[in-house]
Amino acid sequence: MEKPLQLGLAGLGTVGTGVYETISRNHAILEARAQIPFAIRKVAVRDLSRPRDVELPPGLLTDNWRDLVDDPEIDIIIELIGGTTEAYRLVKAALQARKPVVTGNKALLAEYGSELFQLSATMGVPLYFEASAGGGIPIIQSMQNSLICNHIKSIIGIINGTSNYILSSMELEGVSFETALARAQQLGFAEADPTFDINGWDAAHKALILTMLAYGTPLTSDKIYVSGIQGVQQVDFEFARKLGYNIKLLVVIRHHDDTDALELRVQPSFIPNDHILASVDGVFNAIAVDGDIVGETLFYGRGAGKNPTASAVIADVITAMRESLHPEHHTGFHPYDKERRVLNINETVTPCYVRFRVADRPGTIAEIASSLAWHKIGISATSSTKGAPDEHGTMWNDLVFILHSCPWGQLQAALAEIAQFADIDPSPAVFRIEKLGTSST
Amino acid sequence: MEKPLQLGLAGLGTVGTGVYETISRNHAILEARAQIPFAIRKVAVRDLSRPRDVELPPGLLTDNWRDLVDDPEIDIIIELIGGTTEAYRLVKAALQARKPVVTGNKALLAEYGSELFQLSATMGVPLYFEASAGGGIPIIQSMQNSLICNHIKSIIGIINGTSNYILSSMELEGVSFETALARAQQLGFAEADPTFDINGWDAAHKALILTMLAYGTPLTSDKIYVSGIQGVQQVDFEFARKLGYNIKLLVVIRHHDDTDALELRVQPSFIPNDHILASVDGVFNAIAVDGDIVGETLFYGRGAGKNPTASAVIADVITAMRESLHPEHHTGFHPYDKERRVLNINETVTPCYVRFRVADRPGTIAEIASSLAWHKIGISATSSTKGAPDEHGTMWNDLVFILHSCPWGQLQAALAEIAQFADIDPSPAVFRIEKLGTSST
Secondary structure, eight states, X not given: OOOOEEEEEEOOSHHHHHHHHHHHHTXXXXXXXXXXXXXXXXXXXXXXXXXXXXXXXXXXXXXXXHHHHHOTTOOEEEEOOOSSSHHHHHHHHHHHTTOOEEEOOHHHHHHHHHHHHHHXXXXXXXXXXXXXXXXXXXXXXXXXIITTTOOEEEEEEEOOHHHHHHHHXXXXXXXXXXXXXXXXXXXXXXXXXXXXXXXXXXXXXXXXXXXXXXXXXXXXXXXXXXXXXXXXXXXXXXXXXXXXXXXXXXXXEEEETTTTEEEEEEEEEEEETTSXXXXXXXXXXXXXXXXXXXXXXXXXXXXXXXXXXXXXXXHHHHHXXXXXXXXXXXXXXXXXXXXXXXXXXXXXXXXXXXXXXXXXXXXXXXXXXXXXXXXXXXXXXXXEEOOOBOTTSOBEEEEEEEEEEEXXXXXXXXHHHHTTSTTBXXXXXXEEEOOOOOSOO | OOOOEEEEEEOOSHHHHHHHHHHHHTHHHHHHHHOOOEEEEEEEOSOTTSOOSSOOOTTOEEXXXXXXXXXXXXXXEEEOOOSSSXXXXXXXXXXXXXXXXEEOOHHHHHHHHHHHHHHHHHHTOOEEOGGGSSTTSOHHHIIIIITTTOOEEEEEEEOOHHXXXXXXXXXXXXXXXXXXXXXXXXXXXXXXXXXXXXXXXXXXXXXXXXXXXXXXXXXXXXXXXXOXXXXXXXXXXXXXXXXXXXXXXXXXXXXXXXXXEEEEEEXXXXXXXXXXXXGOOTTEEEEXXXXXXXXXXXXXXXXXXXXXXXXHHHHHHHHHHHHHTSGGXXXXXXXXXXXXXXXXXXXXXXXXXXXXXXXXXXXXXXXXXXXXHHTTOOEEEEEEEOOOBOTTSOBEEEEEEEEEEEEHHHHHHHHHHHTXXXXXXXXXXXXXXXOOOOSOO
């Protein structure tokens, strides 16, 4: 019988508890499948006196993560303490102590990924991070192993469950953003402070990780353009439905062959109802990866939550255990390519949906259409609904333009001009219309 | 610089050519990502004189696969010769010679899987088979690694592209089965002899592989109930649409907790239009895996074809190379659990759709309904359409019953009785109605 490998678990919050419980509950099947005996040797927590949801054998707990790194018997460290200060120190110390690390900390990788993966490469000690993007969806291992022979043409995905729950509620039940958010918080699908889910930055951190895997080197977070779902209104869902679209907070990562540049952005977007991504509702995530050899693939599942995330962490733990016995050919990430130019958002090109609120008087449509024409932006469709009178008795209508493909910057110039016109609300609702790969044949 | 690992490729048909071309075309990115230098040393083909789509350096070809197994310089064998006779001999000889094998041969694994995986376990030499199910979809590595901590509750999937192309054409374009098949053949989505795609056996072989991964031991093909799409008619799509369903050839693998038994079947089935599987059209495949920890996941992509399959083969080749340097903890399959009882098809329970052709005279509905009631089968809905008169002037109508959940055997008993009645076509169309996990929240 081999000597069991020893794990050090740092953090016993939601996901840490899920990992501990799952390893206890499904231990037999894990050892049978992996054929590696293992045990959890120490668990580091911040506060030893805090009551726990899970019962731990006495002597397992410590309130100092250095006890894990310094223990020569511990083979692998699982970092689930969150944040970027202590977590950074822990991961760095563990790699320096030649202990492979499993983490699900996307904020840590967004901030310190470049340094940590360099350290991992220098030390020859892997850093695994399946749980950092897509929750239970095995997108990281799939990108690193299963799709390894592919030049990645694009990655398009819904990778924030909270914002998708809110948008789905707005679409399916006709409720307002505020109502949908309040209910998501009630049901535990949104945190008390949902800022980073709603403003797009949680999705952006995950997008940076996927970009790194696809294109070979970590990118800093100033490279990605991010816009959230705060401004999405019920009236936009009504127009979207009429036009055959759904609205999703979409991550778009695309390689432009002609210039070797990357497009990299998070924006609420219109997607055609017949594309499979349009059916991804509630807290589910989905990531469509288009490779030059494999074609279009899509991965779908629960993008967050205690157990789905624990499932991803444990997959990494098993890989870490297998590879800890021969780290020279580990599957952890190492930088393998130069940094590519990232397009400025103004250079990126899609069709767009723009909804203006305009006073009901002759000439406003003509003024908007003339300005768009002057900026050489074609109109493929228009639609409008009667509004309600304001306190001065002026009727305000919603006026929608579907615009042909043009650079985002060109549209912004036209919108800046239109914002000067009288009787037009200067802040129109603007959504990209995403052209997605065919789902058939 | 490490000594390059040497590959032996057996078979240069469609997929073999795809593997050779992709390894040539994307060689730089493969070595950069995997950090293992490698080369193809020999390629075995049946007929040296046959013209090839791909240009090979002189001296690479042999017409004897034993040259690959016997070459001490060759580290890994890729079996893509197809069939089960020579392929069986080759894989067995390679494992005995301690060379890891990559194969995409589902028929081979269905017939000889038990023996070959036993040999692999005994020799400690891995057999990889990502390309044997789901084409470019990384379902095998995901089941083996990413979902390793999960007890699998069910696997439900569309895993035959040809039959899905035919059913999609029937649904989307209203054409007959025969027209859809002919066009699939024209476009290269169906073989000249499409028997195993249409009768469900290709899907069944893949289902056996997924079952083995999920439940720990190979099963023989007599354990699976298989029914194909030959009998699906346009009128069934019309009723399905009215009722909110789509028709798919569905693989259902389900573990019954209470009895520890497996349900295992391939049948054309009604699935609700709001489930993501209902949107899987054309030659695409999708596999929904429900695990006790991860919850519902879904994997989607091209299930067949030269390049998608090559992508899967090459993923295995890279894994095989990494692990060939330390085979003691390889990720290839080894049997790890006892064989479970498989339910007889008559024990399996779902709601059903049954369409009878009945002569237009008073009493037929009452007769059918009485027989169903006598067999304790509840009716949840009925629907009918006027038919056309036959040569005797008798009108034949389509009469549809949606039945509550009941064992398949109980329904068969009722149908056997109804087949005796006058003025009712004795071969009704019967489809399972699949209850699928929720796709939202």
